Amino acid sequence: MSNSGWQEIATKKQAERDALLPSKWRLDMSKYQSRNNLLTVPIDCGILSDKQIDITSNYDAVDLIARMRDGTFSVEEVVTAFCARAAIAQQLTNCLTEIFFDEAIERARQLDHEKATNPDKPLPKLFGLPISLKDSFMVPGTDATIGFICFANDKSTKYSVLCEMLLEQGAVFYCKTAIPQTLMTADSDNNVFGRCLNPHNTSLTAGGSSGGEGALIAMRGSVVGIGTDIAGSIRIPAHCNGTYGFKPSARVVSLQGKRSPGRAGLVGVEPVAGPLATSARANALIMQVILEAELWKRDSMLNHIFWRGLTLPNRPLKIGVVEDDGQNTPTPPMRRMMRDVSQKLMNAGVELIPLKLTEVDKAMDLLWFSFSMDGMKVSPLSLCIVYDIHPSQDTVDYINQSGEPMVNSVRQTGLVALPAKSIHEILDFTVARIGTQEKYRDMWLSNGLDALIMPPAPFTAPKIDTWGGLAAYTALWNLMDYPAAIVPIGQVNPDDRVDEAAKYGAKDAKVYNRYSGPEQFADAPTTIQVVGMKQEDEYLALVVEKLDAILKSR
Structure with a gap:
C-alpha cells in the first residue's frame, strides 16, 4: 500500500463514523475550541433534555x-x-471508534x-x-481496528465471549471506544x-490503552465500560480521567474472541479485562455478574473462580500504605x-x-x-494465548x-528495540x-x-505523549497478578x-520536574490505587x- 493509501482509509473510516452522529445531537464546535475543561458542555450545550441530563448525570x-x-x-x-x-462526548474528545446507536435504541425498545x-x-x-x-x-458488523489501519473495514461476525454473556444479562451495547496503536501506550x-x-x-493525556473508556465515562456518556489491562490500561485511563476502574486477576474474565495485535502462544504476564465505571459498586456489580456466569464453561483458559457472597470482617481493616515505588517521587x-487519604482512613479507625x-x-x-520475548515482533497483548485471531502475523x-x-x-x-529471548532465558524469567x-x-x-493503597502513578495525567x-x-x-482498583479522590488544587x-x-528528577505547578495541570484528577x-x-x-x-464521607 502507498504511503498515502493509509491516510485515505483513515479519512474514509472517520467520515463513516461521524456520519452516524444524528444531526440533532451535533454541536457548534466553534463555541468550544478554546475550552480546556469540557465536562459541563453536555449539560450546557442545549442538546439534552432535562430528563436526559438527569438520567446521565445523577445515577450510577x-x-x-x-x-x-x-x-x-x-x-x-x-x-x-x-x-x-x-x-456529544465524541465531538469534544474523539473518544469513540464505532457507533451503533440505532441498533442500541432498537434493542432498548425490544427489552x-x-x-x-x-x-x-x-x-x-x-436489564437495560x-x-x-x-x-x-x-x-x-463493526470493526475492531485496535489502532491499526490494516484492520479498518474488517467487520466482526460474532461477539466476544464476554460481550455475548453481557448481552444475555440484559446489557445494551451502543459504541466502542478509543485506544492507542498497538494497545501498549498510555496515550490513546x-x-x-x-x-x-x-x-x-x-x-493532558486521556491515558491508555482504554483511554476512550476513561474519557467517555468522565463525560458521563457511559456509566460502565469494559476495558483491558496488562500494565495499567484500565487503571491509567481511570486515573487520568477521574473514574473508577477495576483490574481483575488473570484468567478470571474471558478474553476469548477479543482482537489482539500479535501471535498466540507466548507465556508470561497475561492481559485481563475489567470494568471502568462511575462508582465502586458498579464495578463490583459487573464483576459479580461475570463470576456468577461461570464463563469457564465457555472459555477453557479461565480459572473456576466463583462469586461467594463474602462480607467484610467485623474488625478494623488493615491497609498497607505505599507512598511511592522507590523509583519515582x-x-x-x-x-x-x-x-489526605491516609488521614481520613485513620480517622475512620x-x-x-x-x-x-x-x-x-x-x-x-x-x-x-515478558513484553519482548520474541524481540517485540509481537505485542504483549498477544500473551492472551488462545485468543489471538491472526496467529500468523505480528505487530x-x-x-x-x-x-x-x-x-x-x-x-x-522503546519496546520495539528490545532483543528476542532464548528458551533458556524464558525459563529463567x-x-x-x-x-x-x-x-x-x-x-x-x-x-x-486486607489491601494496600498507593498512587497509580507518580503524577496526575501528564502532558500529551x-x-x-x-x-x-x-x-x-x-507481574504479581494481584487485582487492583482505582478510586477518584479529587483534583489538582x-x-x-x-x-x-x-x-x-x-x-x-527528569520526570518529577515536568510538574511545574498547578496552573498547567488545572482540573487534573487525583486518584488512589487499591x-x-x-x-x-x-x-x-x-x-x-x-x-x-x-473517603467520600464528610
Whole structure:
C-alpha cells in the first residue's frame, strides 16, 4: 500500500463514523475550541433534555437498573440519553471508534416490549444497562481496528465471549471506544481515528490503552465500560480521567474472541479485562455478574473462580500504605492526596501499615522481558494465548502492511528495540517471577493485609505523549497478578506547588520536574490505587466499596 493509501482509509473510516452522529445531537464546535475543561458542555450545550441530563448525570449503573426495573425510566429513555451524551462526548474528545446507536435504541425498545408483555418473567441482572466497549472487543458488523489501519473495514461476525454473556444479562451495547496503536501506550492515539482527549484538561493525556473508556465515562456518556489491562490500561485511563476502574486477576474474565495485535502462544504476564465505571459498586456489580456466569464453561483458559457472597470482617481493616515505588517521587498533588487519604482512613479507625515495596527494579526488568520475548515482533497483548485471531502475523507486520507510521507514544516506549529471548532465558524469567511473587505474598501475609493503597502513578495525567514507558506503579501488580482498583479522590488544587526535590536521582528528577505547578495541570484528577491479593477479586471489590464510602464521607 502507498504511503498515502493509509491516510485515505483513515479519512474514509472517520467520515463513516461521524456520519452516524444524528444531526440533532451535533454541536457548534466553534463555541468550544478554546475550552480546556469540557465536562459541563453536555449539560450546557442545549442538546439534552432535562430528563436526559438527569438520567446521565445523577445515577450510577446500579441505580439505573433499579429504575428501569421499577418503570421509573424506560430502557429506551436511558439508552437514548446515553447515546446522545456519547455523541456529544465524541465531538469534544474523539473518544469513540464505532457507533451503533440505532441498533442500541432498537434493542432498548425490544427489552421494554418484553418487560411489558411478560411482566412476571424475571428480568436479567443487567436489564437495560448501556455498556460501552473498548475497541478490541468484537461486535458483529463493526470493526475492531485496535489502532491499526490494516484492520479498518474488517467487520466482526460474532461477539466476544464476554460481550455475548453481557448481552444475555440484559446489557445494551451502543459504541466502542478509543485506544492507542498497538494497545501498549498510555496515550490513546492511532492513525485510524486520531487522538482521544482528556475532558478535564485537553492539554493532558486521556491515558491508555482504554483511554476512550476513561474519557467517555468522565463525560458521563457511559456509566460502565469494559476495558483491558496488562500494565495499567484500565487503571491509567481511570486515573487520568477521574473514574473508577477495576483490574481483575488473570484468567478470571474471558478474553476469548477479543482482537489482539500479535501471535498466540507466548507465556508470561497475561492481559485481563475489567470494568471502568462511575462508582465502586458498579464495578463490583459487573464483576459479580461475570463470576456468577461461570464463563469457564465457555472459555477453557479461565480459572473456576466463583462469586461467594463474602462480607467484610467485623474488625478494623488493615491497609498497607505505599507512598511511592522507590523509583519515582510523587509530584505535589499526588503526595497531598496520599496524606489526605491516609488521614481520613485513620480517622475512620482503619489500621494503616507503612510499607516499602521490594525489588521493584527487578520486577520491572521481568515485566519488560515478558513484553519482548520474541524481540517485540509481537505485542504483549498477544500473551492472551488462545485468543489471538491472526496467529500468523505480528505487530510489525500489521504496521508495515498498511504503510502507516508508528505514532509518537509507541516509539517512545522503546519496546520495539528490545532483543528476542532464548528458551533458556524464558525459563529463567519464569523462575525469577515466581520468586518475586513469593516475596510479595510473604509481605502481604506477614502484615495480615486486607489491601494496600498507593498512587497509580507518580503524577496526575501528564502532558500529551509524555507518559513514556513509566508504569511501575500499576504494572507491578500485573507481574504479581494481584487485582487492583482505582478510586477518584479529587483534583489538582492551587496549593499544589513544587516544594521538594526528586528523591531517586537524575531519571526521577527528569520526570518529577515536568510538574511545574498547578496552573498547567488545572482540573487534573487525583486518584488512589487499591490493591488486593491474587484471585481475591471479590474481597477487593468489597474493600474498595468500604474505603470509597469512608473517603467520600464528610
